[in-house]
Amino acid sequence: xxxxxxxxxxxxxxxxxxxxxxxxxxFISPSQRDxxxxxxxxxxSGPLNIVVTHASLQKILxxxxxxxFIITNLVKVPKISSLIYNSSLEFSDVNTKxxxxxxxxxxKILLELAHPLSLAFLFDRSRLKNFKPGFEKxxxxxxxxxxxxxxxxxxxxxxxxxxxxFGLTPSGDDFIAGFFxxxxxxxxxxxxxxxxxxxxxxxxxxxxxxxxxxNTFIRLAEKGAVxxxxxxxxxxxxxxxxxxxxxxxxxxxxxxxxxxxxxxxGIFAALIETR
Amino acid sequence: MIIKGKIKxxxxxxxxxxMRVGKEISALPGVIDAAVVxxxxxxxxxxxxxxLLVTEFDNSSDTDLLVAVSADSAESLENVxxxxxxxxxxxxxxxxxxxxxxxxxxxxxxxxLPEANLVIISIAGKYAGLLAEQALERDxxxxxxxxxxxLETEISLKKHAEKKGLLVMGxxxxxxxxxxxxxxxxxxxxRGNIGxxxxxxxxxxxLTSIISNEGAGISQAIGTGGRDVKKEVGGIMFIAGLRAxxxxxxxxxxxxxxxxxxxxxxxxxxxxxxxxxKEVIAVFLGADExxxxxxxxxxxVTLEEAALKAVALSKNLELSTVDARIHEEExxxxxxxxxxxxxxxxxxxxxxxxxxxxTFCAEAQIILQDSVRDIYSNAPTAKxxxxxxxxxxxxxxxxxxxxxxxxxxxxxPMIDFSLRNKKIIEEANNPEVAVILLxxxxxxxxxxxxxxxLAPVLKxxxxxxxxxxxxxxxxxxxxxxxxxxxxxxxxGAIVMQSNAxxxxxxxxxxxxN
Numbered sequence: 001x002x003x004x005x006x007x008x009x010x011x012x013x014x015x016x017x018x019x020x021x022x023x024x025x026x027f028i029s030p031s032q033r034d035x036x037x038x039x040x041x042x043x044x045s046g047p048l049n050i051v052v053t054h055a056s057l058q059k060i061l062x063x064x065x066x067x068x069f070i071i072t073n074l075v076k077v078p079k080i081s082s083l084i085y086n087s088s089l090e091f092s093d094v095n096t097k098x099x100x101x102x103x104x105x106x107x108k109i110l111l112e113l114a115h116p117l118s119l120a121f122l123f124d125r126s127r128l129k130n131f132k133p134g135f136e137k138x139x140x141x142x143x144x145x146x147x148x149x150x151x152x153x154x155x156x157x158x159x160x161x162x163x164x165x166f167g168l169t170p171s172g173d174d175f176i177a178g179f180f181x182x183x184x185x186x187x188x189x190x191x192x193x194x195x196x197x198x199x200x201x202x203x204x205x206x207x208x209x210x211x212x213x214x215n216t217f218i219r220l221a222e223k224g225a226v227x228x229x230x231x232x233x234x235x236x237x238x239x240x241x242x243x244x245x246x247x248x249x250x251x252x253x254x255x256x257x258x259x260x261x262x263x264x265x266g267i268f269a270a271l272i273e274t275r
Numbered sequence: 276m277i278i279k280g281k282i283k284x285x286x287x288x289x290x291x292x293x294m295r296v297g298k299e300i301s302a303l304p305g306v307i308d309a310a311v312v313x314x315x316x317x318x319x320x321x322x323x324x325x326x327l328l329v330t331e332f333d334n335s336s337d338t339d340l341l342v343a344v345s346a347d348s349a350e351s352l353e354n355v356x357x358x359x360x361x362x363x364x365x366x367x368x369x370x371x372x373x374x375x376x377x378x379x380x381x382x383x384x385x386x387x388l389p390e391a392n393l394v395i396i397s398i399a400g401k402y403a404g405l406l407a408e409q410a411l412e413r414d415x416x417x418x419x420x421x422x423x424x425x426l427e428t429e430i431s432l433k434k435h436a437e438k439k440g441l442l443v444m445g446x447x448x449x450x451x452x453x454x455x456x457x458x459x460x461x462x463x464x465x466r467g468n469i470g471x472x473x474x475x476x477x478x479x480x481x482l483t484s485i486i487s488n489e490g491a492g493i494s495q496a497i498g499t500g501g502r503d504v505k506k507e508v509g510g511i512m513f514i515a516g517l518r519a520x521x522x523x524x525x526x527x528x529x530x531x532x533x534x535x536x537x538x539x540x541x542x543x544x545x546x547x548x549x550x551x552x553k554e555v556i557a558v559f560l561g562a563d564e565x566x567x568x569x570x571x572x573x574x575x576v577t578l579e580e581a582a583l584k585a586v587a588l589s590k591n592l593e594l595s596t597v598d599a600r601i602h603e604e605e606x607x608x609x610x611x612x613x614x615x616x617x618x619x620x621x622x623x624x625x626x627x628x629x630x631x632x633x634t635f636c637a638e639a640q641i642i643l644q645d646s647v648r649d650i651y652s653n654a655p656t657a658k659x660x661x662x663x664x665x666x667x668x669x670x671x672x673x674x675x676x677x678x679x680x681x682x683x684x685x686x687x688p689m690i691d692f693s694l695r696n697k698k699i700i701e702e703a704n705n706p707e708v709a710v711i712l713l714x715x716x717x718x719x720x721x722x723x724x725x726x727x728x729l730a731p732v733l734k735x736x737x738x739x740x741x742x743x744x745x746x747x748x749x750x751x752x753x754x755x756x757x758x759x760x761x762x763x764x765x766x767g768a769i770v771m772q773s774n775a776x777x778x779x780x781x782x783x784x785x786x787x788n
Binding site: 004018019020021041053054115117132133134135136137138139141142162163164165166167168169170171172210211212232236240241242243244247248256257258259 | 290291298310318324423
């Protein structure tokens with residue numbers, strides 16, 4: 001087993017398996033507050049990701065992180081500084097016009113390629129036809145109501161969206177994470193210097209659920225720590241060609257089940273909400 | 276109506292799995308609604324709104340998986356939860372059973388396949404150059420499918436490759452055949468003794484297909500990317516490819532294909548050809564013929580002519596046989612045009628070319644420049660004028676649907692026919708349109724069901740206008756050229772043996788009318 005990269009937000013300690021998927025094993029600390037994710041290259045780097053190569057993820061049962069080593073049941077690997085993944089956002093060559101054009105391309109691709117049952121319907125109501133009457137329609141209606149509130153009162157809106165939807169990280173939580181990422185992005189590119197909303201949020205009110213995975217992603221998003229695919233995507237919005245925006249958006253939409261699409265929808269909501 | 280719920284503790288699944296299971300359960304006989312979601316407070320409120328909340332869920336937490344089903348009877352519910360368990364178990368087995376390792380970096384890919392000597396790169400252009408450089412450092416040849424690689428990067432890569440005796444095919448190189456292996460958008464062709472160097476992807480496909488269909492075969496087909504023959508790049512890979520084929524014992528005849536190289540590159544090619552002891556035919560679409568003659572370069576005017584001449588040379592036949600054959604074909608085309616145009620109404624006068632291959636669009640404009648007036652194109656060449664709005668045709672219009680404005684956010688028109696099909700219908704409904712010309716490109720990477728997607732549209736169009744097309748490919752291709760040709764003919768299209776022949780036919784149709 002080799003380490004390809006490890007995230008800059010991973011805390012030292014012993015971890016146990018929380019949940020297991022094709023390309024990722026989620027680990028959790030005994031305190032149930034911290035997580036680390038053992039992933040393969042298909043997932044890529046992230047603030048809490050340990051990207052391993054040449055190993056079968058499903059055979060890894062234990063994880064321990066020390067200041068100098070990453071230790072699994074398979075092997076002990078030194079933490080080389082050149083392998084640290086920097087999860088923060090920094091941009092140069094900010095051209096507002098270019099960003100606006102790229103956001104239009106992003107929107108087009110999001111609405112064409114997002115999973116049919118993702119939250120992209122918020123920006124294309126024809127997608128609501130994909131939601132069956134019953135639970136699916138009720139879910140969609142609740143999200144619409146939450147977004148309407150979001151425009152007036154962010155905390156109230158977030159509380160109406162979180163915890164709703166499908167998946168281990170519910171769609172609404174992925175949307176909120178995306179929304180925070182979008183706000184951080186805007187702060188970084190100084191599009192609207194008044195965007196300080198993220199600093200006003202009382203995050204504790206938002207993170208009142210027991211879903212440690214969702215809470216973790218939302219916490220990271222709130223501080224502007226993003227994974228590699230999201231970083232490439234945001235970079236492409238600032239300086240990329242339309243092909244680059246297309247490719248990076250596509251890669252982001254492929255994250256998780258519908259998580260990538262819901263995250264992208266949240267990012268888009270922040271970008272247009274604050275224009 | 277009966278509602279039942281179950282809590283699954285400590286079981287985690289991604290959203291797609293849960294959506295899929297929910298849909299499968301909902302489709303069972305007697306089931307009215309179903310939901311498989313995490314037990315968050317908010318999801319429970321939605322369950323309540325949709326009449327799926329049961330008291331058993333009162334003690335569930337955010338991290339529990341809730342399965343809720345409503346059905347018209349107890350009998351319908353009987354096996355539902357068993358079905359849920361089966362669906363989730365199938366997913367779980369798939370997760371635990373997998374031992375496959377899919378490399379996602381050059382380093383890890385080389386660990387899996389250390390004997391590889393060619394890297395195919397298809398990532399965002401901004402990053403592709405760096406990866407190509409890393410490949411060259413490891414003494415690997417490169418095929419750069421990526422576009423949006425800067426000119427400076429391309430030049431640097433090719434100079435580096437030249438020093439090391441390696442090939443860099445690209446950027447924006449979508450087609451190659453190396454040692455009989457078709458790469459990316461390529462066709463299944465015979466192996467033989469004709470080698471090709473191409474700065475034009477569909478040009479390469481047309482040549483290799485015609486050569487194979489004529490009973491000859493391909494030794495190697497090397498793509499260089501469209502910019503290679505421009506002044507700045509200086510034909511670095513074109514010359515390198517020429518040298519490689521000149522030294523290749525399995526190559527007897529060499530064909531060079533591109534749009535007109537810069538004069539400095541023509542001079543370099545001419546100088547290199549003096550050292551090559553094999554027969555070489557060049558097809559530089561739209562090039563000044565007198566210039567090529569001055570430099571002693573044997574050339575063909577169309578891709579078809581180049582392919583037929585290469586075949587003749589490989590079989591030790593006289594080139595004059597090719598000239599005679601082409602002349603005969605042109606006479607037949609003239610007769611066919613005279614017949615077909617009788618079907619047209621007086622106000623039907625315009626040609627609309629809808630191409631998926633940029634080289635075919637260019638070749639069409641070159642062939643038709645003297646016989647069809649006022650040609651507009653979104654990718655103009657020869658005497659054509661620039662079409663200001665690519666979506667609005669003017670007079671005689673040739674559209675390259677592979678250009679950027681059509682491909683952002685959607686697959687290439689060789690894969691996805693939907694946009695071109697829309698255009699075909701639109702143009703056929705225009706009372707001033709006489710003929711629609713199109714290319715159909717088969718092979719690996721291209722649309723695998725051209726008949727299902729194209730034939731119905733052409734049938735409708737052919738009832739209103741003349742539809743002329745060419746089909747690039749072979750019977751060995753996954754789509755099987757013979758089957759596709761027959762299907763398109765049955766749909767009412769006139770299928771010609773090459774893009775050049777199709778263009779000549781439409782030129783005669785427009786002239787006659």
